[in-house]
Amino acid sequence: MKIVVIGAGVAGLAIGWRLAEAGQDVVLLERGQPGRGATWASAGMLAVTAELQNSHAAEIEFANYSNTLWPEFAKQIEVLSGQNIGYVPHGALILAEDAPALAALERQAIQPGSTLVRADQARQIAPLVTGDIAGGLWSPHEARVDNRRLALALTAAFSKAGGRLLANEAVVRIERDDGRAAAVRTPFGLYPADAVLLAAGAWSGQVEPAVAPVTPVKGQMILLTPPPGQSPSAAVIWGNGIYAVPRGNALAIGATVEDVGFDTALTDEGRDRLRQAAEKLMPALRGWTLADHWAGLRPGSPDGLPLLGPTAIEGLWLASGQYRNGILFAPAVAETMRDQILGRAPVNPAFDPRRFAA
Numbered sequence: 001m002k003i004v005v006i007g008a009g010v011a012g013l014a015i016g017w018r019l020a021e022a023g024q025d026v027v028l029l030e031r032g033q034p035g036r037g038a039t040w041a042s043a044g045m046l047a048v049t050a051e052l053q054n055s056h057a058a059e060i061e062f063a064n065y066s067n068t069l070w071p072e073f074a075k076q077i078e079v080l081s082g083q084n085i086g087y088v089p090h091g092a093l094i095l096a097e098d099a100p101a102l103a104a105l106e107r108q109a110i111q112p113g114s115t116l117v118r119a120d121q122a123r124q125i126a127p128l129v130t131g132d133i134a135g136g137l138w139s140p141h142e143a144r145v146d147n148r149r150l151a152l153a154l155t156a157a158f159s160k161a162g163g164r165l166l167a168n169e170a171v172v173r174i175e176r177d178d179g180r181a182a183a184v185r186t187p188f189g190l191y192p193a194d195a196v197l198l199a200a201g202a203w204s205g206q207v208e209p210a211v212a213p214v215t216p217v218k219g220q221m222i223l224l225t226p227p228p229g230q231s232p233s234a235a236v237i238w239g240n241g242i243y244a245v246p247r248g249n250a251l252a253i254g255a256t257v258e259d260v261g262f263d264t265a266l267t268d269e270g271r272d273r274l275r276q277a278a279e280k281l282m283p284a285l286r287g288w289t290l291a292d293h294w295a296g297l298r299p300g301s302p303d304g305l306p307l308l309g310p311t312a313i314e315g316l317w318l319a320s321g322q323y324r325n326g327i328l329f330a331p332a333v334a335e336t337m338r339d340q341i342l343g344r345a346p347v348n349p350a351f352d353p354r355r356f357a358a
């Protein structure tokens, strides 16, 4: 089957890879360079504990399933690409500032293996946390990945599996024949297809005809590097409205959540808010240097759940709306979209893009 995938973020790359591996003829069209959208801007956490505290049951199940696929997914990408993607299960510590917050964490402790810890135990895990806390929830097995290395390695894995990536090819339209998606048009050419997969992240709704009810949700992050003699702890730390993710010897702090359309401007306000919140939790960060500041657009959906499946147009599939968890979801998204397109698996009704068709 000839399959055209639109968008080379983590979703398009991973699905394209799985389809190419399954012997399909896959062309991936990317309007810029692969992996430079939200996937590049991300923090790379596989945050099954913190991100899913208040989620829909179907999303919790999907996230946990994807998390179980991650070790093998990472290994396969590394073997095929010959590149290390920095998959490390160094744990995540969610901090509570007071007793009610700690009680709430206890009620929401949904991950097996997670344990409540006292303030002194939390400080042993994360010695930089000297600000006021009541304790925390410690998930020692939670992993993270270097999302930028992941994007580069997935690009290599996709090509090694026989997929064809065309960069700097912005899709403008999906052409139909007798109502069915039959080709994809860019300024440079027309690409015939038996199936089309739209995986253009936050921009999925901009491809004509518009079938994806996706809206961009901006997130800014900053990177702090330590003075000599200091270093971050190995675990990801959550608290005071931010998270802190080790990146080499630096700490990436995220993220703002802004409803400002396709604007990706960096703001002093966003930068300062992240820095101040992190410093309240970890006062030593006042001596750290601001080394980077970036923004990306998460693909949001109207009900906050992913959009994974067929659209109202026959032959046109959608993989978007992963919002804050597109890196965590990648292995399961790749698996379900491959299996749906090849007719091997049903669509999950909670994620069916056609739920918004009316």
Ligand SMILES: Cc1cc2nc3c(=O)[nH]c(=O)nc-3n(C[C@H](O)[C@H](O)[C@H](O)COP(=O)(O)OP(=O)(O)OC[C@H]3O[C@@H](n4cnc5c(N)ncnc54)[C@H](O)[C@@H]3O)c2cc1C
Residues within 6 Å of the ligand: 006, 007, 008, 009, 010, 011, 012, 029, 030, 031, 032, 033, 034, 035, 036, 037, 038, 039, 040, 041, 042, 043, 044, 045, 046, 047, 169, 170, 171, 172, 199, 200, 201, 202, 203, 204, 207, 218, 219, 220, 221, 254, 255, 295, 296, 297, 298, 299, 319, 320, 321, 322, 323, 324, 325, 326, 327, 328, 329
């Ligand atoms: C600040 C921030 C932090 C995050 N942290 C995490 C985290 O820790 N863990 C996690 O799991 N998730 C995280 N996320 C969310 C995650 O990054 C996204 O859910 C995920 O990257 C979405 O992947 P995608 O492939 O759908 O989109 P993208 O990575 O945005 O890729 C879409 C691609 O489509 C291309 N494209 C767009 N329009 C067209 C067109 N017309 N033609 C051709 N190509 C097109 C774009 O250029 C882009 O390369 C974070 C996001 C942000 C912004």
